[in-house]
Amino acid sequence: MKRLVVTLALFGWLPLNAGEPIVVASKNFTESYLLGEIIAQRLEQAGMEVDRRFGLGGTLICFEALLAGEIDVYVEYSGTLERTILKLGQRTSILELNERLLSRGLSLLSPLGFNNTYAIAVRKEVAEEFSLERISQLTDYRDLRVVVSHEFLEREDGWPGMRRVYGFDWIPEGIEHGLAYQAMADGSIDITDAYSTDGELQRYDLTVLADDKAFFPTYLAMPLIRDDLSPRAQAAIEDLAGTLDDSSMASLNASVVFEGADFASAATNHLRSIGFDVADGRSNTFDDLIRNTQRHLWLTAIALLTATVVGIVLALAVFQVTWISNAVLYVAGLLQTIPSIALLALMIPIFGIGMLPAVVALFLYSLLPIVRNSVTALVTVDPVLRRVGKAMGLTRYDELRYVYVPLAMPAILAGVRTAAVISIGTATLAAFIGAGGLGDPIVTGLALNDTSLILQGAIPAAVLAIATELMFEGIERVLVPRHLKVLEQPR
Amino acid sequence: MKRLVVTLALFGWLPLNAGEPIVVASKNFTESYLLGEIIAQRLEQAGMEVDRRFGLGGTLICFEALLAGEIDVYVEYSGTLERTILKLGQRTSILELNERLLSRGLSLLSPLGFNNTYAIAVRKEVAEEFSLERISQLTDYRDLRVVVSHEFLEREDGWPGMRRVYGFDWIPEGIEHGLAYQAMADGSIDITDAYSTDGELQRYDLTVLADDKAFFPTYLAMPLIRDDLSPRAQAAIEDLAGTLDDSSMASLNASVVFEGADFASAATNHLRSIGFDVADGRSNTFDDLIRNTQRHLWLTAIALLTATVVGIVLALAVFQVTWISNAVLYVAGLLQTIPSIALLALMIPIFGIGMLPAVVALFLYSLLPIVRNSVTALVTVDPVLRRVGKAMGLTRYDELRYVYVPLAMPAILAGVRTAAVISIGTATLAAFIGAGGLGDPIVTGLALNDTSLILQGAIPAAVLAIATELMFEGIERVLVPRHLKVLEQPR
Amino acid sequence: MDECVRLEDVGKQFDGQWVFRHVSLTLPQRQTTAIVGESGCGKTTLLQLINGVVSVDEGVLSVLNAPIPETGLPAFRRKIGYAVQGAGLFPHMTVQQNVDLMARLEGWPESKIRNRVRRLFELMGLDSALGTRYPYQLSGGQQQRVGLCRAMMLEPPLLLLDEPFSAIDPITREEIYGHFEVLQQQESVSALLVTHDLREAVRLAQFLVFMGSGQILQHGETATVIESPASESIRRLIETQL
Amino acid sequence: MDECVRLEDVGKQFDGQWVFRHVSLTLPQRQTTAIVGESGCGKTTLLQLINGVVSVDEGVLSVLNAPIPETGLPAFRRKIGYAVQGAGLFPHMTVQQNVDLMARLEGWPESKIRNRVRRLFELMGLDSALGTRYPYQLSGGQQQRVGLCRAMMLEPPLLLLDEPFSAIDPITREEIYGHFEVLQQQESVSALLVTHDLREAVRLAQFLVFMGSGQILQHGETATVIESPASESIRRLIETQL
Numbered sequence A, B: 001m002k003r004l005v006v007t008l009a010l011f012g013w014l015p016l017n018a019g020e021p022i023v024v025a026s027k028n029f030t031e032s033y034l035l036g037e038i039i040a041q042r043l044e045q046a047g048m049e050v051d052r053r054f055g056l057g058g059t060l061i062c063f064e065a066l067l068a069g070e071i072d073v074y075v076e077y078s079g080t081l082e083r084t085i086l087k088l089g090q091r092t093s094i095l096e097l098n099e100r101l102l103s104r105g106l107s108l109l110s111p112l113g114f115n116n117t118y119a120i121a122v123r124k125e126v127a128e129e130f131s132l133e134r135i136s137q138l139t140d141y142r143d144l145r146v147v148v149s150h151e152f153l154e155r156e157d158g159w160p161g162m163r164r165v166y167g168f169d170w171i172p173e174g175i176e177h178g179l180a181y182q183a184m185a186d187g188s189i190d191i192t193d194a195y196s197t198d199g200e201l202q203r204y205d206l207t208v209l210a211d212d213k214a215f216f217p218t219y220l221a222m223p224l225i226r227d228d229l230s231p232r233a234q235a236a237i238e239d240l241a242g243t244l245d246d247s248s249m250a251s252l253n254a255s256v257v258f259e260g261a262d263f264a265s266a267a268t269n270h271l272r273s274i275g276f277d278v279a280d281g282r283s284n285t286f287d288d289l290i291r292n293t294q295r296h297l298w299l300t301a302i303a304l305l306t307a308t309v310v311g312i313v314l315a316l317a318v319f320q321v322t323w324i325s326n327a328v329l330y331v332a333g334l335l336q337t338i339p340s341i342a343l344l345a346l347m348i349p350i351f352g353i354g355m356l357p358a359v360v361a362l363f364l365y366s367l368l369p370i371v372r373n374s375v376t377a378l379v380t381v382d383p384v385l386r387r388v389g390k391a392m393g394l395t396r397y398d399e400l401r402y403v404y405v406p407l408a409m410p411a412i413l414a415g416v417r418t419a420a421v422i423s424i425g426t427a428t429l430a431a432f433i434g435a436g437g438l439g440d441p442i443v444t445g446l447a448l449n450d451t452s453l454i455l456q457g458a459i460p461a462a463v464l465a466i467a468t469e470l471m472f473e474g475i476e477r478v479l480v481p482r483h484l485k486v487l488e489q490p491r
Numbered sequence C, D: 001m002d003e004c005v006r007l008e009d010v011g012k013q014f015d016g017q018w019v020f021r022h023v024s025l026t027l028p029q030r031q032t033t034a035i036v037g038e039s040g041c042g043k044t045t046l047l048q049l050i051n052g053v054v055s056v057d058e059g060v061l062s063v064l065n066a067p068i069p070e071t072g073l074p075a076f077r078r079k080i081g082y083a084v085q086g087a088g089l090f091p092h093m094t095v096q097q098n099v100d101l102m103a104r105l106e107g108w109p110e111s112k113i114r115n116r117v118r119r120l121f122e123l124m125g126l127d128s129a130l131g132t133r134y135p136y137q138l139s140g141g142q143q144q145r146v147g148l149c150r151a152m153m154l155e156p157p158l159l160l161l162d163e164p165f166s167a168i169d170p171i172t173r174e175e176i177y178g179h180f181e182v183l184q185q186q187e188s189v190s191a192l193l194v195t196h197d198l199r200e201a202v203r204l205a206q207f208l209v210f211m212g213s214g215q216i217l218q219h220g221e222t223a224t225v226i227e228s229p230a231s232e233s234i235r236r237l238i239e240t241q242l
């Protein structure tokens, strides 16, 4: 097995240490995509190879994936670390957060600069008119129309807390957050709550008041890394420290949400604006294609190899006792009836996300054709030859090796080939649990209704299937005894 | 084939005419679910059997399914028929709609009563204060705060048209539709546009003004049926004519959306309130289970039988020419690499929705294991026996029938068994395109995170898989020549 | 005398190596011709050529007064009963099915099939109870006799017998010889018998062929050949074996 | 005289039918015993019992001075060379591989294997070029001789030969007889030879067994048996065949 791993690594399939790309992840919302892309491009500019695993489904999936070494870096917020992940009291210092993370093999790099927390936004004209700059000034301007979101109105870290800290004695009306911006725009509201990096702040030209009594919890964005990340990579990411203040983050968000920029070019623009000479855009479709195909190949190859070995050994172990081999086939069949999405979902609590659960699922799906074909072929080996083998004095093992397996080989290989093709098809679903591969563009393409993206996955998958068939033809040429290949056509 | 159809029908698998359940469908929004459920329960109360096919993905899918005879009845709106389906000019009479539908084998029953169109809603206090009842009165109350949804503001059948017809000379402000109701509730708005059966009308206690100049297009809800629906069923549905006015539809919608009632009990309550003595709730889980299992069995049985016949015939036709049989296997392999969801999606434009595309997809997935195993087994038939068959004077056909096929039978059956189990698993995905089966509860259960619902699909699927295995053991006992079953164990 | 099979200058090769070349031979109708020869000299190959299972690489071959047909080979082959070396029974069919398959395909009536099978089993000294067994449940000699029954089932005018009695004990064999002779007269078949048993050849065949590696050493009426062997080696063979 | 195989009151049945019962027989060491008997009387079955491939249903059986072992059957069987009826070659192995498989598994050095194979091929009159062929590319007699080579490869002290020369022509057979006799003296093997050829039996065997259906008719030194047959039928057989 060791030798196998090394061999595969030589072909660039296995992420061994040497030359292994850095896996940059993001959560599935705009800001996180942008931050991921910025880090990725910075690393690439510094000459490192990057594997993007963007859009993972939530905080915990990102964190677990980082712990498991599935990913190397993503951007997390200090408040989220404090409350959601580490479940600590409020106002934990970044030093303390880092200490706790260090004991788990992770490490925080310096904050990128901005703090994505609640903010109090004021229409620019109003702010200018009254020279509003700090929240505490609000006590002096009671007749300004303050309307806040329902959530803010009720959360302890929203209005109720703020009221106590700043000493406000009135209760504003509530509004739908999405509507508040428009209400500000048309002047029907003067002041509302916001997130400090919302793109809307730019779009509607709003002024954010300073939280001068430091009431709001801090949600500083910081790259969270595995501490075995190479010093070179760490240094490159560290170069980004403090380069993104609230307003530039907000305008980056706005450029994507309102101006339709894509993540890659928005990130490129930002990096250039802060002096990093990154290459144009990203979107090296060809690289994507190669990486996805490699990942796909790797997923199916591992699953198939394991299934082949396990399947054949299982078949050899049980084929001589009908009821046991039936039982094995039933179980393999039951596994097959679990719909692939459900099976992948079932894997998550056991194996987390990433390649492992995908490989396990593919392995389970591959078993049935291999075991069934092997058992059938072994059982139907000519009884005369079986008896001859015994009579010659072959041991149990040698019988299997020299009589049963070679005679059953064509059917066994047929089972493996069927399993291989099914695996290549099913592996496209692995994208759902962050295992990557050719499913990535297909799934994204299906969601965005983008045919060219779908084809970026579908065509290589088809090519892979054909290539697999060709490979197996080669294998068959070697493994299938010559007498079975005589398809002479007597008239 | 005829005999097969009859046999299957005897086992209740095939929807032949006698005792065939009536297929009631709905689109995938609350009101449509409710209307479908009401019709279904009315039919059941009248002693008929009903197959529910709710939640189909849109107007065209419903209409095509009805045309294709996949479903028997669903509720459609006159305006939708006029504009979206038949693409006629405005204000087509129901008689004319019906005439055009009749020529396609469909028929409209009488309207259920309500008209789900745009409506002008007024806060109740305001309406009472000014005795507002008709839209035309609005010209007299200019200082009421009218704010309408952005969409209404711009659509020709919204404000612009209404303004011309009613002679309004002002242009109201726009608002997000979802927000308008809340704005009405807190009194910041007096009048807005709404859909006449929105549950919110009840919840926020709004008054709907009469469209006294009949400006809004009518969207009368009417049961749309295949005209071969039995007179008895038609009469039972017709009993519902006029029993649902705008406000009762609105309150039904509200009971589901805001009070968390389920469709079945909401429908039951309504039917009782209008004097139909329907049985309690619905949810005969056992019947559901039987029906889903039957449907599942039927889907996989058809697909598998076809795939078996086609697969074996194909294998027999091509196995003697290596490159052709390779080509066939490549194509079958490519089909297998298309992820199941994508394949099902691809089927829709070609085969519409329902069982046909599902069966086709399952058929395509089943081909590979069957063809590959058959080809492999046929190619490896002992050359000596092949030659003996020729030498005896067997014709091409008889050779296949008496020598090749029986000797290849174990491997062919192994392929069919693998295909069967894969089909049973994949068929759960057929629920996505309205083909029903055990995927229905699984898909719904996955969406609702309802384990018991998932198990209602998963357990019967597992049982089905085991039953299939047992059946094939029986078949093998008959079809596999006895000499191949000698697993004597010489020491 | 009518001829039944004629070979003119026939040659056959496998993988580029000639098994034999320039073989010319005429087999008379309604007579038995025995071929005796070294193991591996091409006797089985010769039978397969006549049956059309392998094709001639050189020369002209005519069987039953016509070249081997391009189409309609099955019909042609049904006129030739071929008892293959080593029985070659179908393992997935019972003895009965092996024997009567061709008759069923020919559409023979059930009673005719039953009678013919019973007759052949009697001739071959086979217990009728063996009919329901599978080949693997038979002894070697039993299998060989079933193969003979199968070859003779359709009452073909030409029989190709490839060492058909080699696994049968002398007593049974003697009985079969007797039946065979009667049969030949009654059904007036022509036969080509490959055997390593010179006494068998002399006993059953009117004509005798000695084959050496790659060619025919001597061919003639049995009595003539026995009396005047063409070479020293044949003479020695005759002396030691008879 | 040492005994090599002893059967006491042995019986064997298939599907509830007795093939034979109450068979008692002692085979002397370093001698050849020939079994002659009707087709289907149980000769092959007897060899399979001795080899342990089928099990005894009745009676006591001892081979090479011990009962057939419960465990270690492979090692036991490697001391017995068994030439199965009809060759039984592995179709997926070349001739060479068929012959030398067991020697390789025994760990014989390459040179020893090569020498032994060459020697056996010579004894059997097989062209060494056949080594790379697959069984289906051989004639019947060639296959049979390869089977013999395979049985003799490990120089086993006991040989079970089931009609081993039936498909071989008389001249080649005569050569092999000679080699066989030399071999028997040099390697001092015991052999049990099933044959339908009484002359072959008399030529090669020091002891002779006549088997009838279900029992042993006569057993003794060859010369004695020939001179005083135990029954009329044996006498007639000896008269017609020799």
Ligand SMILES: Nc1ncnc2c1ncn2[C@@H]1O[C@H](COP(=O)(O)OP(=O)(O)OP(=O)(O)O)[C@@H](O)[C@H]1O
Pocket: C136, C137, C138, C139, C140, C141, C142, C167, C169, D014, D015, D019, D038, D039, D040, D041, D042, D043, D044, D045, D046, D085
């Ligand atoms: N598996 C089996 N099932 C039933 N009967 C069998 C089986 N194998 C052999 N027999 C029967 O047992 C008897 C002895 O068979 P065996 O092969 O030992 O005969 P034999 O003496 O070797 O004959 P031959 O000279 O024809 O090879 C035969 O009548 C045969 O039909």
Ligand SMILES: Nc1ncnc2c1ncn2[C@@H]1O[C@H](COP(=O)(O)OP(=O)(O)OP(=O)(O)O)[C@@H](O)[C@H]1O
Pocket: C014, C015, C019, C038, C039, C040, C041, C042, C043, C044, C045, C046, C085, D136, D137, D138, D139, D140, D141, D142, D167, D169
């Ligand atoms: N498929 C093949 N490929 C190569 N050589 C073959 C093939 N079939 C037969 N031969 C060779 O052709 C020669 C003739 O074979 P054939 O079977 O006709 O011999 P035979 O006279 O019937 O011998 P026997 O008496 O041993 O049955 C043999 O030397 C054999 O090795």
Ligand SMILES: [Mg+2]
Pocket: C043, C044, C045, C085, C162, D139, D140, D141
């Ligand atoms: Mg031959």
Ligand SMILES: [Mg+2]
Pocket: C139, C140, C141, D043, D044, D045, D085, D162
């Ligand atoms: Mg025998």
